[in-house]
Amino acid sequence: MRPMSKTKRRIYFVLFFILFLLVTPLVILYALGYRFDFAQRIVVTERGGVYVYTSLPGTNIYIDGELKETTGIFRREYLSQSIRPGRYFVRAENEGYRSWEKYVQVHAGRVTSVYPFLVPEVFDFEAVPEFIDIVSVGTSTPDQVSNPLYDQYILLFEDSLLVLDTATTSLLSDDLDVEPVGDNDVSEEQTLRRVFGKIQVTYDSLEKRFYAESFSRGDFLPAYFCENEQCVNPFAFLEVTSNVLHFDFYPGRDDVIVFAVEGGGVYAAELDKRPQQTVVELYVSSQGNDVDFRILGRDTLVIRDGDVILTTELTR
């Protein structure tokens, strides 16, 4: 038995070579988002995509009201990469969470990414007592002593909005750079800047406005910086009526902030102001106190309501 004949080998080679020449441009065009579209008169149209990611398993993802995906432990995303350019309504629902929805614009050849901000309907706050009971040896009645955990939390609040320094930043969050700065036209006392990755959020206390700014390479802007093809950087994404006492990025997200305002509330707000911009109440004082907060570690929200300290874990 002889090795495969040259003729047979040549046939294989030519066959695979022709297939390679035919398939490669088709695959590249497909990967770029081009699709055959016999419904329209145009044979080939360029499509765009929507990418939805949430870390919460069991989230139902709808596009224009149609359920597209239910996320699981391993599959936490939905990608549609062959939809026609246009405006789509994305909705994410998960039991026990406030539903999230957003109108997004899909452009040809581009994928619009959204990261639903799903907030629990009810937060489970845990109070940290100021004093704790200690039963000494030989006594039957407990002594009340200061709770070191409470004292530690109180220390977090010693800084104020205007006097943040680098020492306090390490207590706040691993991911954040915090620096009190002054822009050319705004005095140091009037602004506070926080940076997470390539996104910077600035609060202007005179205008009572939050601004978002992107520093991505090559002038790239996240989709929420743009509306009707018009991109603005920086742009104001939130205006508040009361003075802001403190703000920070929501743990693990560069597109959501948490802020406390005078008059007793802690809120979370998306930077993405495309409708519907999510602005939710996380905590409101029942006593009418000014409420302040700090984010500790990777996901602990610490609330100070007067002398009361409360904590809860925020989902990332």
Next chain:
Amino acid sequence: MISENNNGLGAKRPPHIGRASDLEGRDRLLYRTLEMIPATLAWGTIIGSIVLSYFLPLWMAFFIITFDIYWLFKTLYLSAHLRQSWKRMKYHMKIDWQKKLSDDALSYGHLKHMIIYPFYKEEYEVIEKGIKALASASYDSKKMYVVLAPEERAGKQALAIAQRLKERYASTFGEFYIASHPADLPGEMPGKGSNIAYAIEKVRVDILDSQKISYRDVIVSAFDIDTVVYPEYFGCLTWHFLTTENPYRASFQPVPLYNNNIWEAPSLSRVVASSGTFWQMIQQERPEKLATFSSHSVSFQTLYEIGYWQKNMVSEDSRIYWNAFVAYDGDYRVVPLSYPVSLDANLAPGFWRTALNIYKQQRRWGWGVENVPYVLYNCIKNKRIPVLDKMRVSFTQLEGFWSLATNPLLIFLLGWLPVTIGSPQFKASVLAFNLPIFTRNIMLMAMVGLVISAIISLSFLPPRPKDAGRHRYAFMFLQWILIPFTITFFGAFPGLDAQTRLFLGKYMGFWVTPKTKTRK
């Protein structure tokens, strides 16, 4: 007079260049430049991919997709060859070659088989296994001249083992000769090449010339020490020798199966070893791309004319083919036997030791890249080699070593780079989202080739030892899932390592793969 056709020793001897420093002046500069080409191509591809991914991710994505598709079709194309090779090998293994020789009225009584086993510190049992297989082969053992070539530097123990084997088996074979290779002979690099070149010349003088045996009637099998022949190997070899047009312009290549200890070797070792077997099987169907590898056979006359194996380099097994190719101005080829010989898969005490040995062995094989400057240099210098042959062998060599060092990296690692380090604009494109999906899907489609590999590997397994459960068959099948890992860490990395050393002029010495005793 041995034969009227015999030329003198080394009458056609090609230049025995081991490295650039063996040359002088401009030739040296040329050879040194050629030594740097393989690593330049490989590193150029890797660095180019990184730079392109950062600055022009779109173009890199086009390249990756094109390359993925090329790789898929290449896999299918090679799988077709592998399947054909498998059918042919199974067919050849069923043939009674002795009978075929008689049926085809081929006269072969005048032929002698000289089998050379060079060894270093291998144990008695490892060597005896090969000798035993020769003794029990379906071929007249009196026509076999067994040559044991221990290294003197291995100490008295090696010589004692050779003597012990001679005492036991001398009467079985036509001749049983021991040629102890002295240490530190001038102009030699310690290794298999210098050892067997020394041994064969001793045998020529002491046996062939003294018994007036024609060099043309002697077929030399240069075997690695762990080579165990299958019963019909010499029948098959003899038939091919007698039916090949001008067998003195050909080497004869069996398929190396690493079956000696396959049931004991870890899955990592099995996959790497079997991958090597499959590559050789594929090449058997593409003889124009085949060079000699590991254990192989060739006429003594040819070896004598070209001055035996080079003594100053590592990859003597493949270099002997290129020596002959250059010596005979391109009129030389490898005849694929499609018949196996069995060798040891890498096996050392403990997983990490085995992994390290596999890496070192693969790097030594990857050091076959030292043939690239030799081939290119001689293609430039030898004007008698046909231009088309020059182009063919140069391209085959360069493409082969480039593929070894870069293709797994392009498929499994660099393909994700544009999505990782590309610009944010690119990352937001449909193409960026599709790239990982396409790469993954194309890899999955290429799995068809893996399934074929798994089935073929099962079909060549030796009988299952009694202490190995039936479930081991399942592992033998499932082990192929390790392929992306093995071709990267035990293919691309050692290949790149070897090419980089050649680029830097940090020449490798001969590393002897440790062989350990296995169950009998």
